[in-house]
Amino acid sequence: MIAAVFIVAQAASGAVRLPLGWDEAVYVSQVSSRVPAAFFSAPRARGITWLVAPVVALTSSTEALRLWMMLLAAAGLVVAFWPWLRLAGRRVVLVGAAAFAGLWVVEFYAASVMPNLYVAYGALAAAGWFLRVADDRRRWPLAALAGSVAFTAVLRPHDAGYLMLALLAAVAAVRAWRRLALVVAVVAGLVAGIVPWLVEAYMNYGGPLARLRASSGVEGGLGWHLAAFMQLRSVNGPLLCRPCTNGWPQAAVLSVWWLLLPVLAAGGLVFAARAGRLRVAGLAVWCAVVLTVPYFFLITYAAPRFLIPAYALLAVPVAECVIGLAGLIRGRWRPYVVGVAAVCVLAQLAGQYLVLESRVAGQQRARAGDQWMVARLARQYGIRPPCAITGDQSPLLAFYAGCSSPAVGGNNASTTSAGLLKITRTMPLALARHNPHPPTYAQHWPRHQLTAPSGEKWYVFIAPR
Secondary structure, eight states, rough: HHHHHHEEEHHTTTTGOOOOOOHHHHHHHTOOOSSSOOOOTTTTTTTTHHHHHHHHOOOHHHHHHHHHHHHHHHHHHHHHTTTTHHHHOHHHHHHHHHHHTTTTHHHHHHHHHHHHHHHHHHHHHHHHHHHHHHHSSSSSHHHHHHHHEEEEEEOHHHHHHHHHHHHHHHHHHHHHGGOOHHHHHHHHHHHHHHHHHHHIIIIISSHHHHHHHHHHHTTTOSSSSOHHHHHHHHTBBBBSSSSSOOOSSSSGGGGGGHHHHHHHHHHHHHHHHHHHOHHHHHHHHHHHHHHHHHHTTSSOBBBBGGGGHHHHOOOOOOOOHHHHHHHHHHGGHHHHHHHHHHHHHHHHHHHHHHHHHHHHHHHHHHHHHHHHHHHHHHHHOOOSEEEEEEEETTHHOOOOOOBBBOOOOSTTOOSSSHHHHHHHHTTEEEEEEESSSOGGTTTTTTTTEEETTSOOOOEEEOOOO
């Protein structure tokens, strides 16, 4: 039921009709035969591209791809919360799943070709199966644990590494969990999941350490950075807060839930302890805390999607708290308290849906402007396949146009100035940017100014053939 409502809410928001974004274009281009593959930077992993490959192989329809991702997201919601039914009970699981699925960021990315939601599913399932293995000596829960960790690692090896650390620390801390089988399942799952990442590291980056260094460079240099306040600022958007210099979050009143989340989780631990489920809720909280470490303390920017795995895990103790509080009230005041609680829950869901609609509408406008730009490049300057587009937002513009997207600098650097000039011998090439001053290699290229319907200004430099 919750999964069905989850799909309906996404469809109603208009997310199905949303054109692909930058990161999505990069991922889809890797498995599409209709467009050249965009540069695949070091922090990315191939897992999400394999999830979309079946649909991309059959059709170029964005609506079909969005629908496929929505169905996968709904199925993932069921699979991720499934192991918790025996651990926390049906009521806790249903309330937790509803609270998690009702977040705008979860609904927005459910239809998106992005890995974060599936990392959340993998981490939540792994924690659940970890607890199940602790009380079940059969082999199939061990296989489910290893598979969940491997699934997470295929999607985002870095997050899977933190998940492994959290689970292994739990093994060391709790005497009842000190089983070699748990350690083997977690480590084997991680190793199996990062094999594709390792192979690509040796083929394209000079080895794992070189790839990690390259990843750190793309992320702005991993190190001690207090990014927790940045995460608060971006809780309602923008989708990427880089640099994150704005003050309080947009629609600040709709961010109160984020500040209350630690309190609710702590309350959930208290109620779980009273019900004899402290270890269950405690492991969920512990894994959530560990998975937030890189996004709170090691990077210099923020994005709402980074915390989706933590939200999934915290849904369990939050549900424990909600149900526990409801059970405290007895007598004639109970209907009134339950009514007030219901109003609060509905207000939270309504607020999240308002944020979702706002984010979808904003992205519709932005991506429509990109598509307008591509149409003008084709109609006025002959930038049609085979072709190349470089400059600002080149991976996205090139995907829409069916072109390649070579870049000389930045996080997507894939060629040199000489290599770029060599491309002009075989196909039309356009440099599109918001800065009217071209780089050195394009100083003598004809310049054209375009103004999108939104008022956004573009400067296009067409390479002489």
